[in-house]
Amino acid sequence: MTALLRYHAALLLRSQRWLPPFLLYAAFLAVSVQAGQPVLDSLGYTAAALLPVAAWLARICVTAEPQAARGCVAAAVGPARAHVACLLVALSGAAALGTVATLGVTLLSAPVASDHRTPVPLAPACGAGLLAALVCALLGTAVGALTSRPLLRSRGRAVLALLLAALLSLVATGSPAQAAVQGLVTGSRSGTVPLPLLPLAAAALVTAAALALAGALAARRST
Amino acid sequence: MRPDLCLENAGRRYGLRGPWVLRGVDLTVSPGRLVRVEGANGSGKSTLLRLLAGIDAPSEGRITGRPRTAYVPERFPPALPFTAVGYLTHLGTVHGLTRTGAARAAAEWLERLGAAAYADTPMARLSKGSSQKVAVAQALLGEPELLVLDEAWTGLDTDARAALERAVAERTTAGGSVVFVDHDPRRLAGLPDAMYTVRDGSLVERAVPGPSPSGPQVTVEVQGPPDARLPDAVRRTVTSAEETAPGSHRLTVAAPHSDVLLRALLTARPPWHVVSVARQADAPGSRR
Numbered sequence: 001m002t003a004l005l006r007y008h009a010a011l012l013l014r015s016q017r018w019l020p021p022f023l024l025y026a027a028f029l030a031v032s033v034q035a036g037q038p039v040l041d042s043l044g045y046t047a048a049a050l051l052p053v054a055a056w057l058a059r060i061c062v063t064a065e066p067q068a069a070r071g072c073v074a075a076a077v078g079p080a081r082a083h084v085a086c087l088l089v090a091l092s093g094a095a096a097l098g099t100v101a102t103l104g105v106t107l108l109s110a111p112v113a114s115d116h117r118t119p120v121p122l123a124p125a126c127g128a129g130l131l132a133a134l135v136c137a138l139l140g141t142a143v144g145a146l147t148s149r150p151l152l153r154s155r156g157r158a159v160l161a162l163l164l165a166a167l168l169s170l171v172a173t174g175s176p177a178q179a180a181v182q183g184l185v186t187g188s189r190s191g192t193v194p195l196p197l198l199p200l201a202a203a204a205l206v207t208a209a210a211l212a213l214a215g216a217l218a219a220r221r222s223t
Numbered sequence: 224m225r226p227d228l229c230l231e232n233a234g235r236r237y238g239l240r241g242p243w244v245l246r247g248v249d250l251t252v253s254p255g256r257l258v259r260v261e262g263a264n265g266s267g268k269s270t271l272l273r274l275l276a277g278i279d280a281p282s283e284g285r286i287t288g289r290p291r292t293a294y295v296p297e298r299f300p301p302a303l304p305f306t307a308v309g310y311l312t313h314l315g316t317v318h319g320l321t322r323t324g325a326a327r328a329a330a331e332w333l334e335r336l337g338a339a340a341y342a343d344t345p346m347a348r349l350s351k352g353s354s355q356k357v358a359v360a361q362a363l364l365g366e367p368e369l370l371v372l373d374e375a376w377t378g379l380d381t382d383a384r385a386a387l388e389r390a391v392a393e394r395t396t397a398g399g400s401v402v403f404v405d406h407d408p409r410r411l412a413g414l415p416d417a418m419y420t421v422r423d424g425s426l427v428e429r430a431v432p433g434p435s436p437s438g439p440q441v442t443v444e445v446q447g448p449p450d451a452r453l454p455d456a457v458r459r460t461v462t463s464a465e466e467t468a469p470g471s472h473r474l475t476v477a478a479p480h481s482d483v484l485l486r487a488l489l490t491a492r493p494p495w496h497v498v499s500v501a502r503q504a505d506a507p508g509s510r511r
Contacts (some may be wrong), residue, residue: 003316003317003319004317006313006316007313007314007317009404010305010309010313011303011304014304014305015304016304065303066300066302066303067300068296068297068298068299068300068358069276069299069300069303071273071276071294071296072293072294072295072296072314072358072361072362073314073317074276074277074278074294075277075278075292075293075294075371076291076292076293076294076318076365076367077316077317078277078279078313079278079279079280123509126285219277219278219279219280219281220280220282220302
């Protein structure tokens with residue numbers, strides 16, 4: 001599995017197709033997060049914006065390999081493992097991006113609540129931001145996995161479904177990502193740092209199920 | 224001994240209500256067997272090979288006894304952001320080799336296929352034939368137990384085609400199974416243990432012409448101890464053997480198997496002496 005992950009990571013890095021989502025994410029953060037703003041608010045934006053980026057990254061990983069090359073790898077390790085490996089690489093990429101962004105945003109932000117008076121400790125806030133970012137990376141990967149090959153093969157429909165699903169996972173009540181981001185925002189209003197462990201567990205479960213489903217279908221619905 | 228790879232009543236269709244591409248396929252591939260699959264364009268040969276290689280799962284029926292598998296697709300895309308040797312090293316580790324082992328095997332197979340000069344060329348700049356060599360090397364470097372070749376010879380130059388035929392002979396001698404599709408009826412002529420035709424979505428077994436010398440042959444004259452029997456490995460490989468004088472034998476072997484035969488002779492205990500090796504006059508139109 002390590003060899004497989006290394007192969008897919010190299011494929012992603014060298015293809016440079018990761019660049020557009022990363023740039024879009026950086027641009028969004030540059031516009032919406034400013035130095036000296038309340039830390040939990042900014043971390044909420046950072047986590048929320050990561051979800052569509054993670055979904056896009058998953059789509060990039062799944063579609064990066066030409067079909068014939070995919071066949072060679074699938075013959076060696078089985079199509080399910082090959083497919084899950086490339087989704088795991090996408091998840092790692094999104095998680096790494098989210099970590100860097102969260103750390104950077106924490107350093108730039110002011111350790112206060114929304115009222116700019118109540119103090120908010122930076123270290124726990126950063127921890128909460130990292131957990132929320134991870135929730136969004138997980139859920140974004142699940143969205144990407146469920147809205148691309150092998151589940152949706154027509155490109156137009158897949159992109160539309162990806163955008164809709166990413167938006168829904170951010171705003172629909174009951175979604176772990178919505179809960180995690182909402183936790184940061186309400187925490188900023190009240191000046192308490194939330195600990196989004198329940199959303200994290202839910203997101204991990206949803207993502208594991210999505211990856212398992214996509215992997216299981218990889219052999220049944222190829223081409 | 225690893226189990227046979229078995230397809231039991233296997234069928235495949237694309238989509239939930241798509242037409243059946245293949246149906247009711249029963250096929251057993253035992254270790255060490257060479258299997259040829261034929262059929263018209265679009266008859267479902269490639270679908271069958273993808274089932275055998277484990278890339279696709281059957282829509283009905285089942286497959287048991289999955290060995291370590293490698294697959295060579297018909298057309299290999301150069302749109303990969305690696306150099307030839309970089310890609311092969313990655314694939315070698317995916318096939319279970321260590322990184323150093325994979326790099327060594329990659330260099331060796333590129334050299335055997337006559338593509339050593341392109342080792343550090345980015346895949347995107349390889350010609351069609353050279354990228355097909357990379358596809359072939361990718362499958363061979365892990366010494367798979369099952370090798371599935373979907374028109375792997377297409378696009379290769381003459382030397383690389385012969386090298387691939389020899390590599391197939393090596394795999395089967397080492398106990399690996401090889402399943403191949405090729406449009407050239409002379410490809411590995413006289414060597415397959417079983418032949419099948421895919422017709423109207425089902426698989427028909429064809430009679431294998433006996434071990435007739437139908438492909439290019441090599442004559443090897445050998446000398447052993449006066450009343451020694453030819454080693455078993457040699458008997459299995461040759462198309463014909465005659466004792467010309469006590470201890471002297473004249474062996475005929477299909478050209479792809481000649482290296483395998485010589486290796487068997489020279490590594491026998493005690494080793495046999497190779498007096499001469501000569502290519503037989505080729506049958507018309509069967510230039511190697």
